């Protein structure tokens with residue numbers, strides 16, 4: 121198409137002259153801003169908000185009164201760390217910085233994490249009012265971003281263990297390792313209740329049952345925040361609301377199928393089923409709640425004023441702050457200005473942008489000046505954010521603690537206990553626990569997850585999507601655990617593919633450790649979750665050389681195995697155990713008993729999805745194994 125000069129061209133300022141005027145305008149604006157900021161009163165060191173002896177409410181109000189509208193707007197911005205670099209004077213003043221999963225420091229070690237976070241904190245303290253920023257990350261199964269950290273079972277495994285005190289201890293140990301890096305905010309616990317195993321985030325929830333999720337979520341918050349007057353850090357109850365109940369095929373991201381899709385549920389079901397875990401979290405004192413990326417009633421959750429303001433803040437009395445999820449505000453649509461107005465008026469207090477924060481600040485300032493957002497709403501949002509920062513001690517004592525706690529033996533022992541208690545025995549033709557037969561001398565091991573600490577850890581581990589391979593520093597593979605438990609007198613044969621050049625019945629028993637590679641979010645959406653052809657072949661290879669085969673499934677969810685199950689002598693669901701693979705052998709060899717139960721139904725066919733909130737199958741037929749099932 122031939123581009124012709126627009127009709128209005130003759131009326132504009134000659135283009136060439138703009139080249140001279142623009143820099144002058146920019147310079148004038150810069151100095152005007154500089155003069156304005158520096159014309160603001162200097163802050164006396166004995167200002168009430170700096171006095172740790174005063175009540176938090178008083179400190180919050182004193183600080184709020186001193187803030188300009190622009191400084192308030194900046195406090196409502198949560199920026200991912202690669203979009204704001206230390207030394208950039210502008211970031212002094214944003215409310216928070218986050219490491220999206222995998223957003224690591226140059227020096228990806230515990231020391232490197234501590235030093236990176238410290239730099240951001242110091243820079244934020246250099247702002248006019250010295251408001252420390254909150255650094256946040258996803259410690260969803262231990263401090264998973266950091267190589268060498270203790271990796272606990274992902275939440276679905278804690279749901280199988282179903283012990284609030286164990287969950288609290290795991291969260292407490294997680295907080296100790298996270299705080300050692302100087303980080304005060306974790307985007308956990310995840311209170312999603314997965315109703316469809318095709319979703320890539322099943323393993324991040326505890327259970328498909330509301331009461332179990334409420335109990336374990338509250339326990340996790342007790343552990344993460346602590347139970348004293350000064351929380352150890354901020355927990356984040358996520359994702360508000362109904363994000364476990366999205367319908368297959370409703371994803372808005374073309375690469376996904378169900379993640380970030382639509383939750384088709386009536387307000388009655390929302391209140392009866394999805395709300396209780398968040399009520400328990402608020403009662404437990406959660407200091408932040410993250411709004412999900414799903415849609416309800418045709419509206420993105422970040423724009424749902426009824427559920428955020430009327431229900432969460434009004435009915436439940438939530439006093440912390442509401443943070444939106446990754447880019448979720450701008451997905452509301454209508455352009456960044458309109459979306460920002462919609463989200464903040466709906467009750468979002470801090471916006472996980474997570475990129476450009478300057479346009480966001482400008483939009484909030486303009487919206488207040490235009491009357492599209494009331495200053496009272498901005499004050500409420502900032503008050504909530506400051507309250508959380510004061511109550512967690514960020515203004516007074518935010519020094520990182522001792523890095524030696526990261527990956528220390530005591531925590532690994534706790535993680536190993538949690539692994540053992542998360543295992544669910546689904547079938548046992550009198551072969552487990554091993555060592556019952558004195559003639560047991562040779563064990564053959566195969567499968568993609570036997571010697572793969574990346575698979576047993578799952579995603580949200582060093583990288584967003586995890587690492588498929590034996591690449592987790594400090595971790596023990598399931599195979600290594602079997603070798604150690606079997607002892608020197610036992611011969612252990614291993615071939616991932618199950619390709620043993622041996623006559624039939626050469627081994628007394630075969631153990632197939634099979635399952636899924638790591639995945640996160642919609643990347644894990646799968647129309648038919650099942651075992652790979654390689655793993656099925658590995659099981660067949662074991663059946664050739666050993667009389668009996670024990671199958672251990674390492675996965676983030678139940679898999680369709682109904683056709684193969686009859687050929688197996690025993691079946692154990694190990695979920696995503698994390699770094700301490702020896703916990704699996706502890707139970708296989710009888711050092712600990714099986715105690716886990718299914719946190720959600722194990723379906724027998726695709727027709728049974730999605731489950732109903734009461735744990736029944738879509739077609740009403742019996743699942744392969746019902747929720748709550750587990751042999752001893």
Ligand code: GLC
Nearest residue numbers: 219220221258307358445446
């Ligand atoms: C992701 C997830 C959320 C996580 C956030 C920050 O999109 O939905 O659970 O906390 O981004 O990594």
